[in-house]
Amino acid sequence: MRRALTALSFAACVTAPSMAWAQEAADPWEGFNRNLFAANETIDQAVFEPVARGYRAITPAPLRAGVINFLRNLRGPVIFTNDVLQGQVDRAGITAARFGMNTTIGLAGVLDPATQFGLERHSEDFGQTLAVWGLDAGPYIFVPLLGPANLRDGVGRIVDVALDPLTWAEFDEADNVRTGRFVVTGVAARELALEAVDDIRRDALDPYVSVRSSYGLLRESAIQNGAADIRDLPEFEDISELAPLETLQPATQTASYALPGDTQ
Amino acid sequence: MTARPLTRAEVLAAILSIGALAAAPEARAARNNEAETYVQQNAAAALRTLGDRSVSSAQRQQTFDRLMAQFADMPRIANFVLGRYGPHLRADPALRGEWTRTFQNYSIAVYEDRLERYSGGGIRVTGSVERVAGSDVIVNSELTPNGGGRALPVQWRLLRSGNGWKVVDVSLVLDGNQIWLAQQQQRDFLAALDRNRGDIRALMTDLRGLTASLRDRILARS
Numbered sequence: 001m002r003r004a005l006t007a008l009s010f011a012a013c014v015t016a017p018s019m020a021w022a023q024e025a026a027d028p029w030e031g032f033n034r035n036l037f038a039a040n041e042t043i044d045q046a047v048f049e050p051v052a053r054g055y056r057a058i059t060p061a062p063l064r065a066g067v068i069n070f071l072r073n074l075r076g077p078v079i080f081t082n083d084v085l086q087g088q089v090d091r092a093g094i095t096a097a098r099f100g101m102n103t104t105i106g107l108a109g110v111l112d113p114a115t116q117f118g119l120e121r122h123s124e125d126f127g128q129t130l131a132v133w134g135l136d137a138g139p140y141i142f143v144p145l146l147g148p149a150n151l152r153d154g155v156g157r158i159v160d161v162a163l164d165p166l167t168w169a170e171f172d173e174a175d176n177v178r179t180g181r182f183v184v185t186g187v188a189a190r191e192l193a194l195e196a197v198d199d200i201r202r203d204a205l206d207p208y209v210s211v212r213s214s215y216g217l218l219r220e221s222a223i224q225n226g227a228a229d230i231r232d233l234p235e236f237e238d239i240s241e242l243a244p245l246e247t248l249q250p251a252t253q254t255a256s257y258a259l260p261g262d263t264q
Numbered sequence: 265m266t267a268r269p270l271t272r273a274e275v276l277a278a279i280l281s282i283g284a285l286a287a288a289p290e291a292r293a294a295r296n297n298e299a300e301t302y303v304q305q306n307a308a309a310a311l312r313t314l315g316d317r318s319v320s321s322a323q324r325q326q327t328f329d330r331l332m333a334q335f336a337d338m339p340r341i342a343n344f345v346l347g348r349y350g351p352h353l354r355a356d357p358a359l360r361g362e363w364t365r366t367f368q369n370y371s372i373a374v375y376e377d378r379l380e381r382y383s384g385g386g387i388r389v390t391g392s393v394e395r396v397a398g399s400d401v402i403v404n405s406e407l408t409p410n411g412g413g414r415a416l417p418v419q420w421r422l423l424r425s426g427n428g429w430k431v432v433d434v435s436l437v438l439d440g441n442q443i444w445l446a447q448q449q450q451r452d453f454l455a456a457l458d459r460n461r462g463d464i465r466a467l468m469t470d471l472r473g474l475t476a477s478l479r480d481r482i483l484a485r486s
Binding site: 120202 | 419439442474
């Protein structure tokens with residue numbers, strides 16, 4: 001489960017204020033989105049998943065971690081810009097310090113010494129900035145190769161590309177570097193998502209809906225910069241006034257353990 | 265007796281004392297040791313159970329089922345995840361019981377399957393905060409995989425139930441972003457019910473199929 005959600009979160013981070021827990025995703029284009037989701041599944045199973053499994057098979061975990069660190073560090077300037085645009089001065093300072101430290105003593109971002117120094121990583125993107133500025137999410141969209149998004153986040157991703165200095169950098173082989181970064185990001189993100197996607201394909205009531213709901217909740221959390229204000233959590237209705245249900249314990253109890261609360 | 269005028273330091277001390285007194289009840293209410301202990305004991309027991317290879321898989325499952333049924337308020341969660349369809353069950357206690365049982369079996373199988381990755385690992389409660397004093401608490405913890413590795417931050421939401429506590433939701437904090445699992449389940453179930461015109465029996469059939477598949481996988485692993 002952790003890997004599943006981490007992967008979704010990472011996918012949002014490398015590409016991507018009020019808690020709307022009860023708000024269901026606005027998905028007026030569901031039929032169209034489902035077709036794109038199905039197409040993505042076909043392409044994924046034929047190409048991306050095998051590539052990701054091959055990448056995992058031939059690379060040691062520390063190397064893959066270094067690749068992810070490197071890719072995340074490249075996003076530093078974009079995160080910094082969005083921190084500033086959101087008026088988050090402290091977080092902008094952390095992002096700048098992390099970028100400086102990891103780019104230098106972290107060997108171009110392959111290592112992450114900043115975290116060891118207490119500079120915790122966070123992510124921002126222009127989709128979150130638009131949300132902080134008060135823009136609604138808009139309709140849900142599923143884009144093959146890029147994954148789940150909504151109209152606001154989709155626009156945000158385009159702006160983030162424009163905010164990225166690497167987009168405008170001119171040097172020998174610049175286009176190849178940009179293409180290489182795009183491909184490696186895709187492979188690394190898919191490798192992280194291997195268990196996630198397996199879990200969803202195998203266990204989800206409806207994989208399309210599970211991806212949509214996970215994306216929506218994780219994005220809401222990202223917009224709030226992490227844990228939600230507990231006052232915004234939903235109420236669980238008190239159902240004690242209803243007729244009690246018959247015991248829900250398993251019919252046979254052969255357990256040999258003493259459980260917390262058991263009479264000794 | 266002549267009144268001595270208060271010095272500036274005395275006035276400041278008095279203000280600080282009043283501030284401290286005013287803040288004291290809030291500070292006491294911010295944490296709930298009873299709920300923290302409840303999570304620590306029960307979550308640790310769940311992980312211990314899943315990691316115990318000295319008993320048969322059937323025995324392990326029974327113990328885990330029993331533990332989870334005690335640990336979590338399954339009827340309340342089962343009602344929550346149905347959202348606006350929950351009231352449909354009010355008039356039909358038999359269907360409500362069937363739904364709660366189906367949901368409980370599914371949930372426990374999911375937790376058994378997912379927590380197996382942490383079996384034999386540890387849990388460390390790191391604090392708590394009261395959402396509503398004495399009746400609604402968020403307990404913070406970290407799950408450590410067996411053999412080490414980065415700890416997974418997990419939050420537990422507990423509601424007062426009779427004289428004790430029961431878990432109603434669990435959240436994971438991943439890459440700094442948080443997801444509450446009952447909320448996600450609610451979204452998934454509502455989408456399914458919207459698509460099948462509110463047919464809870466059809467949803468139960470789907471959940472039974474998923475539960476059977478989860479059970480097969482757990483059994484194959486053990």
